[in-house]
Amino acid sequence: MLKAKQYKSGVKPIWCPGCGHYSVLNAITKAFAALEQPPEQAVLVSGIGCSSRLPAYVNSYGFHGVHGRALPLATGLKVARPDLNVIALGGDGDGFSIGGNHFLHACRRNVDLVYVVMDNEVYGMTKGQASPTTPEHWQHSKLTPHGPEVRPFQPCALALAAGAGFIARGHSGDPNGLAQMLFAAVKHPGFAFVQVLSQCVTFCPEQVQWKEQVHAESVCTDNPAEAAHFLHSDDGFAKGIFYCNPRTPWPQPHDSQATDLREGFRL
């Protein structure tokens, strides 16, 4: 049985001091310890961005793929190797902008994997552009100097509409609570989505205030209408497991007889 810190690879993260992602890394290692996860059986799959650097910091297998494509990478891997514990992760730009289409279909497809989005409402790696979750009037990006002027997505509400069976939100200020959510997410049969409000100290220093704004809500309903109502009334700072409605993961085996591949060609 490994302790949480033994899941760290020893590679020192390059995240800015003050970054919320350190906390998520911490939570992942704690969840692995609680799961008694053999490191060689876990694979962390990421896209591109600050948070996507995470796989290198854990001593499991990992795949640092291209921007926005962590979910299909993870899906192919899990379908081909159902024996592995596959966790896809990345940021809000990676996951909801370029990766948006894959996010919708991953929620719908319900492969047994976990998707953790470290949401700091900005493109940190490329120096602070607005992302799909950036507030409408955030005017600190040179690319959108007047602010996005477009409403941000509500990722948890999106996940519910797209069919996800496990929806949770954590906060980087509470790695222990997050570890618990990740533990539950891994155990959940099927696709599990965890949004983490994970502050960007460099481009969004105001996010340090999130600590005052988050509030624990132990909703955890299995009723989609109830969850929908909650998520649409939510101020975006509720933290907890909101929706947990397991259904049979995909794919399931079909009855298939052994086939002679060449049969159909013979006259």
Add this chain to the structure above:
Amino acid sequence: MRNLTIAMTGSGGTGVVALGEMLLRAAAGSGYYGILRKTFGPQIRGGESAAVVRLGPRPLASFCGEIDLLLVLDWSHFQRFADEIPLSASTLIIEDTAAGVRPPQLASELLAREQGVQVLDFSGLAQAQGSAHSNIALLGYVAAWLGCDGEPLQSAIDHRLHKQGAEVVALAHNVARVGADLLQQAPINLQPPDVGTAAEAPWLASGNQLAGLGALEAGIRFVAAYPITPASDALEWMAGRIESLGGRLVQAEDELAAVNMAIGAGFGGVPAMTATSGPGLALMSEAMGLAVASETPLVVLDVMRGGPSTGIPTKSEQSDFNLAVYGLHGDAPRVVLASLSLADCHFSVAWATQLASERQTLVLVLSDQFLGQSMQVLPPLPALPFQAELSRASLPPPAGADYFRYLDTDSGISPMALPGQPGGEYTADGLEHSQSAVPSARAQDHEQQLAKRQRKLQSLVASVQWGEVSALPQARILILCWGSLFPVTLEAQQRLQERGTPVTVVGVRLLAPLPLESLLRSMQGMAQVLLVEQNHQAQFGHYLQSHLTQAQRAGLPELTCYSRPGPRLFTPQEIMQQVEGLPRA
């Protein structure tokens, strides 16, 4: 050795394609070899369509550009097919009474012909039996002429219609029989093709199906699929069979997902592929580069169609060459193969599957709509020795040693750890990295890894499978082609030989890395080289020439490039004309 080409056309649900398929199957059942291609208008159903069937005593892998017999169930929009069903003065035309108005462009020409047009009442015959299927009456008629209206025809009808129920099948048999009977009163003024004697019962298959067979037999067990014309049927063929082998096919939400899913599976040690066409391949480029950089096995089948952009989706062309060979950003060496015939779709995809695992890289196979969607009667394919096998890491490493995923070796191939193996944990990366898989921006790591990824493919240029050479001892002219132009070029060779002009033909299967030595060796003793390819910009021609040093260029025979785009298929006559037009040495 007499071959014959029969075209049939119709529209609005006349079932011309079914006619062509049943005819080919019936003919195959009585000793004919043949090849079939289909062509359509843009409608999903009820549009104009045509089928072309070429029959003969020996395996036919190409079309010859001549139509001996045209069967017309309906003339509507026939002009759409003017390019691909070129009528000559000697084409015999048989028309149904319900065929409607002849195309104005053809009408006068047809009337002027000596033999005119034979009009027969297939619709009437069918209706008398209580059926609307004039195509089946026509089928019986032609089958009788070919001598396959007995068991082979019945078998072909059963095969095609059994899902419609016994009543439909029985009716079809009746209609076919009355069609067959018609032959006595209304003979076809044309000698049927020669029948062959097959050593074993032949197969009937399309190139896309054979590509799927090659993949599954060589060990592909994960397929990610996004539909695109003309690749969808390759994916569909595999979907029905892969699970029985313990594998899985996933339909992805787009090509970006499909290719990344295949890479995920490959990273997990499961041989994986996807299939697409030009537009999809373009979308996949970023991820294909990821497979190269992260050294993850990946097979991508590109069934080429008319380009650029949406292009001509239902027609064949060889215009994705540049994309396949050059189209990845950065220095990203990869293997590119081209299928040389329908049967070679099986061989090339099986070889690709083995190579992808063996070299831990991207292997692209270029097929095209002609190969993918034509059906051929062919001798049963032999089992192939290709199997996907990874160079495995011996794990865990000895005490005190680390595992280096991207270890620089002589061969360039590093042993690969698979998730699940203790001691091999690493993070695969598109970022440049050191041997230990740590991201690196250092010059020495970049140079080392670039050199390694190129080096690991270089030995392929010595493969015996680089291409096929059909050499004639007296030949002083060499025709060079790649991919699907190989069969029609062989036919041109045959005809040229009959005319007293022996030529050698080389079909290149391995496009990248380029087997330059083997190519140059094949050209020794030649006075002329004619390169033929089906694209507008002589893509392979430029690629080949870019590899030649000044000295090599000087020592080469004179090179002439004949490249023209789709949608028309190449004909043997066209190639022969190019040979005859070569400047005399």
Add this chain to the structure above:
Amino acid sequence: MTTALYEDELLFLAHSVTLEQEAAERLYELADTLEVHNNRPLHTLFLELAQLSERHASDVLAHCQGRQLPALQAWEYSWPDAESPESFQYSQVHYLMSAEQALQVALEVEQNTLGFYSDVARRTTQPSLRQLAEGFAREESEHVKAVQARLQALQCPALNNLDLDPPHSPE
């Protein structure tokens, strides 16, 4: 906080051990990140604090010799706040932070821990547990004094630590 913590000595010890170990681990992590971000003086400071914290952790462990402590999941602890009281929160550091700022946070976490132990000592009805908690609280007040002393010993005022270079985009 659950009342169990005030009454169950083994549970209390489990909390104390984790509290000290997490504090030390967190300080090592922060030392690493400040090294990666080339803040040498603060890297050294955090390393010192980490090593100190590690010694405290050994001291607490010594109190647990031969006793079977309950094994708790990370989220099963009863901390006053989200994290254990002696851990720096990740959000409290900055690559340009000064020694003074770091020591202020160190002071804060030591005072939180002192508060935690004092609270247990005050509320428990178990004499042996009270003794234990009071002992730990006394230790902690020494740590508080030590940090206060370091703060006072600081000679240089914090300079205006504005980084003139803009952020960089590594990928």
